[in-house]
Amino acid sequence: MRFMSLVKSKESKLSAPPKALMDAMNQLLQEAAKEGCVMVQSGGLFPTQAGARVRLADGKVTVTDGPFTEAKEVVGGFAVFDVPSKDAMIKLTERFMALHKVHMPGWEGECEVRQMAAPGEPEPCGQPQKAHATV
Numbered sequence: 001m002r003f004m005s006l007v008k009s010k011e012s013k014l015s016a017p018p019k020a021l022m023d024a025m026n027q028l029l030q031e032a033a034k035e036g037c038v039m040v041q042s043g044g045l046f047p048t049q050a051g052a053r054v055r056l057a058d059g060k061v062t063v064t065d066g067p068f069t070e071a072k073e074v075v076g077g078f079a080v081f082d083v084p085s086k087d088a089m090i091k092l093t094e095r096f097m098a099l100h101k102v103h104m105p106g107w108e109g110e111c112e113v114r115q116m117a118a119p120g121e122p123e124p125c126g127q128p129q130k131a132h133a134t135v
Contacts, residue, residue: 001082001083001084001085001086001115001116002040002080002081002082002083002115002116002118003080003081003083003086003089003113003114003115003116004078004079004080004081004113004114004116005078005079005080005081005089005093005096005111005112005113006075006077006078006111006112006114007075007076007077007078007079007109007110007111008073008074008075008076008109008110008111008112009073009074009076009107009108009109009110010072010073010074010108010109011047011048011067011071011073011074011076013107013108013109014047014074014076016044017103017104018103018104020103021099021100021103021104024099024102024103025096025099028092028095028096028099032092032095035088036083036084036088037081037082037083037084037088037089037092038081038082038083039079039080039081040080040081040082041079041080042077042078042079042080043077043078044076044077045074045075045076045077045078047066047067047074048066048067048068048071048074049066049067050066051065051066051068052064052065052066053066053068073109073110076109080116086113086115089113090113093111093113096111097111
């Protein structure tokens with residue numbers, strides 16, 4: 001099954017990860033692959049000042065350029081993993097966050113872990129998938 005991990009923190013605290021953290025994450029990914037947890041894709045995101053929001057509300061589409069000062073936390077990066085179970089993904093994410101504690105003292109944030117929907121895949125952690133309308 002596939003999961004996406006969204007790394008969130010205060011935008012004012014966003015910074016490039018130190019090399020020691022990147023090295024430790026590479027080591028973690030090698031160990032995780034031996035356990036059946038394989039990263040498919042990942043990436044960091046530029047600050048919200050480089051982005052925009054497109055919103056549909058009350059029948060109107062509006063565009064707001066960043067930065068988004070009202071945002072308490074923003075997504076700073078993401079990763080997609082093929083894993084054997086939700087528990088395996090949570091354990092991997094706990095290890096990932098522990099690396100931040102060691103290599104970025106004082107950093108605070110969270111990872112939101114979400115199972116990805118895909119045709120033929122079970123829906124939330126083993127439940128049969130229902131038909132979805134396409135847009």
